[in-house]
Structures are given as C-alpha cells and as structure tokens.
Amino acid sequence: MNFLILAAGTRNKVVQYFKKTFDEVGTVVATDASELGPAIYEADKHYIVPHITAPGYIDVILDICKKEKIDGVLSLIDPELSLLAQHEEEFKAVGTTVIGSSYDLCEMALDKMQMYEWLKSHGYNCARSWMNKEEFYKAVEDGEVTYPVFVKPYRGSASISISKVYDKETVDLLFAHSKDLMIQEFLNGQEIGADVYIDMISGEVVSIFTKKKILMRAGETDKAVSFKDPELFKLIEKFVLEAGYRGQIDIDIFDINGQYYISEVNPRFGGGYPHAFEAGCNHMRLILNNLNGVANQKNIGAYEEGIYMMKYNEVKIVRK
C-alpha cells in the first residue's frame, strides 16, 4: 500500500504519521510546489510539482500515481480538495483512491455564506451572516445582532484580511474598498476543535477527537486540552452524516453558555491534528484499513481527557 500526500508544505507531522503507519506495508510519497516545503523531506520519496493552477497539473499528479503505484491520495490545502474530488474517476482509473469528501462539500467549505445557509436551513447553531450590509444594519436596529462583528471575504482561507469591526462607519468603509465581503456575528465563547474520520467504505463516523483551544494572554492559540462530551459527539455525528462528509475532516466549534455553534469545516487534516494522533486517534491507520478494503469499527472518543498539546518550532535541515 503506497500513499501520496499532496501540498505537504510545513505539515511534517502528518507526513511522519503516515510514514510510521505505512512503514511495513509500503511507500509514502509527498509533493510540494517548492523545494523549501520542509514536509516533503519526511517522506520516503518526494516530487516538486507545478502550482495547482498550472495547466496540466492534474496529469503530473496522475503520472506520479501510476509510476509510484499509489493506492491512496489526499491534499493538505483547501483549494486542491475540490480539484481532487473533481478528478476522482481519473484517479480511480489508475488505481488510486481519493481520500476526501465530494466536490460540493469541498466547495461549500470554501464559501462561508453557502456554509452558513446550509447550517441555518438544517437547524444548527451558527454565526449569523450577511452579504447585504443594509440587511445587517436592519438586524442591528432590530436588536438581532450587536457589534463587534467580523467583516471578511465570503470566500477565502482562514484569517486572511478579517477585520473585527465596532461600528457602522467602518463596515461602510470596508465595503466601499473591497468586493465580496460578508458580515459575520462574533461568537464569544470557548473555541473547540474536532478531528473526525468518516469511514470511506461504510460512511459511518468512526472516530472523533475534541479539544478545547487555550488562549494565552499573549494571543497565542497554539495550546489545547482534550475533553469529551457525549452531547458534542452526538451533535458532530448528526451534522457530519447529514452533510455527507467522507474521510478526514476538521471542525471549528464554539461553546457559548453550554450551546454548541458550528463555525467552520475543513474537509482535510487540520493544523491541530497532531494532538489527536498523539492522544491515540491514529486516523492514518483508519485510512490504511479503508485502502485494504476493511471498514473501520465505530470507536468514538477513544482517548483520554486532560491531554495537553503545546506547539513549538522544530527545524528541518537540508544541505544543497
């Protein structure tokens, strides 16, 4: 069983975990657009590939799959998820399974407004959002929402150009200077991260790891502690099955006075996944089982509470 990790970037831990899990059974190959992506050097073999928007990119990846006899593939960056889903059949034709969700779900994860509409219409607590600022002002007047709010591009990664805004004047100013903005209610509560694996064969939610993010006074968010709440597991399972995700996903959730709000979904391994792995939730093993045609048993919450994770900088050294 050989595995391919696309756009490995700085996600050395994820490549290390795949290598550890596939050690006895096959080869782990990684790609990056740059020779300075440190994670490729953790793999058994690596390729420098064009940028995902370059013409012929997908053919380069399919060629690697054929040459290296790749059984499973996934990407670690958002814009590539839809691309893999789109070409799932071509990968299948060369014997490679794409570990990931459907094209529509990958696209929805990129579009915060579409995600909001879906969550709202399916009855999940979530941050109220507006594309139309006049409708937002009316909601303020009606007492439905209060400042501060976030103003951000409705499409776009993580925290790029997100403004926390305290008044109408600033909302007007931002909307006058940028297109495609949305206004989102500010959720003020305990931030939670969930790492979830949905079996590629059975479609069941087989593993959930949840952690509370710890905010430090200096603004660091790179610490967390594992916890368990059966109610939260139930909510995650219901949401994930209803939406139809597959493979690895990462969910951001807020706990506001005992109510869980779903904030964001990344249908891939998130930056906080090492916490789950180190606590015993080896999702690489679940992927390996699926590639072997074995459906995983449901084993939700298979970890201990009170396991603290703290990030620090490691260095990869390459001589050229």
Place this chain on the structure above:
Amino acid sequence: MNFLILAAGTRNKVVQYFKKTFDEVGTVVATDASELGPAIYEADKHYIVPHITAPGYIDVILDICKKEKIDGVLSLIDPELSLLAQHEEEFKAVGTTVIGSSYDLCEMALDKMQMYEWLKSHGYNCARSWMNKEEFYKAVEDGEVTYPVFVKPYRGSASISISKVYDKETVDLLFAHSKDLMIQEFLNGQEIGADVYIDMISGEVVSIFTKKKILMRAGETDKAVSFKDPELFKLIEKFVLEAGYRGQIDIDIFDINGQYYISEVNPRFGGGYPHAFEAGCNHMRLILNNLNGVANQKNIGAYEEGIYMMKYNEVKIVRK
C-alpha cells in the same frame, strides 16, 4: 556543571541543545511562569516561577540556583536580560555565572533610539531614526529620506504595533494617538541573521554563524540559508568588540546593494539559533567550556554554506 534556563517558553530546541551538551556533566533546569510553556518539559527538572515583575522574583531564582547548585544561568526573554545583569554579583555569590552582556548593553537593545544614536556615532550603517516628527518632515523635504517609513514604539519587543507608513497624514495620526513613537527609515534589502558567541573569559568573538532569511510569497520568514562573507564577519567582529557584548547575541543585518546595515541586536539566543546549532555551531559547548574556566579558541565561520533551515510545528504532549 548544572545550567539554568529562565523563561524557556516555546524554545524547546534551545533546552534540548543544552541538555544534549550537558548530558554527561550535569543537570539542565528550566523555568517558566506557566505550566503551558512547552520547553520546560525538555529539561531534567523544571520550576514554575512568578512573573519577572513580581516582588521577590529574583530571590526565587537565586534560591533555585542554590538548591540546584547551578553553575550558569541565562534568560530567553528580553525584559529579563537587564534584570540578570543587574543582579550579577548576587548570582556570583551563590556560585552562578550569568551568561550575558552588561546592564547598559541589555538596556540599549531595548531602546531603538539609543541603539540608533550609538550606531550612528560609531560610524555604522543603520536605518535613520527620528523621535521628533518635525525633524523627520524636514529630512523628507531635504530629500534625505523617502516614504514608506516605519512608525513604532522606540521601546518594545520585535514587531508589536509597527506600522509601515506611506504619507505625512498617517504619521500625524499615529503620533496623535500614541506616545513614545519613533520614525525609522525602511531598509529595503536582503535580511541577514547572525548568531554570535563572545567568550565570557577572553572577551573575543569566537563563533559567528550568518544566514540569509528567505521570504516566501505567502509572507513566511521561517526559512533561511547559511552563507559566509569575510567582510561581514569582520564588520560583526568590529561592532561586537567595540560595543562590548558578552556571551550569546543575535544580530539582524540588511544587505542593501552590497552595503551591510546593522538593524537590531538581541543579547540572547534568538529564535533562529537552531539553524546555527544544526549547522555545527554548538554555542552551548562554548558556554560549558567557559563555565569550566576554559577560554574558547577563535573559530569564526566553522560551518558550511548552503545549509537550508525550514521551520515547522512540533508538538509537546503532557498528561495531567
């Protein structure tokens, strides 16, 4: 030989390197104000201590030195460097050598305006700086400096509240809203980092490691490549001896069209030091020699060029 690292924070690599170097000869102890500082868990032993501004803080540290029979001590955070220098004699009285520079040099490193005046008066290239905005406007009129410039607190750490400013109106606005600001010329060139060890016994510059910082399109600065230039080594040696630094220091330098500009000095192990260590510049060994009463031989540039360093996130797991 036992060593104490204060305010270890997230500097796990520095603690690991001390532990590796002192492994056969003694114990490495680390402190932090928080149990969630991951680096303390790399040491043989650790203490949670009050914040450095708390009354009696220095007595707590002196007690640890006595109890653990500490031979050498240093801190990894700027505000503590002056404090250690100030209490050097008290540490000496309990048998502990402070590895670091004098009080005046530690203070100068915190005060960008004082640093600028020193560099200018000693004839070193550096970014021109103004506390008085009218004098700055005159310099603009006279064609001595052009926008953009940096407006930042003249005292303060790294990149906290630094604005890149393109016009007079914004300079006026920032000065109207904040006190203790300075205006600094924007140096547009290749950024360089230097890790330097000045022997605590001989006062000689015994080791210099220099690297070019690699700016990625996404704005990441956490990659670098080692290089050597005898001219730069000469400049660094002259500057360091003239100023009188001791122990480990980290210097930020710009190469602007072949001219080196000194930008900033941190009289401690900097965040990029792991690159130097991994390339062969083990400054922990130099410290150990000094604690043993042995002056180190001058060995500047004892590393290879073209060694690339790329940072990534490692995790420390603690069960509670």
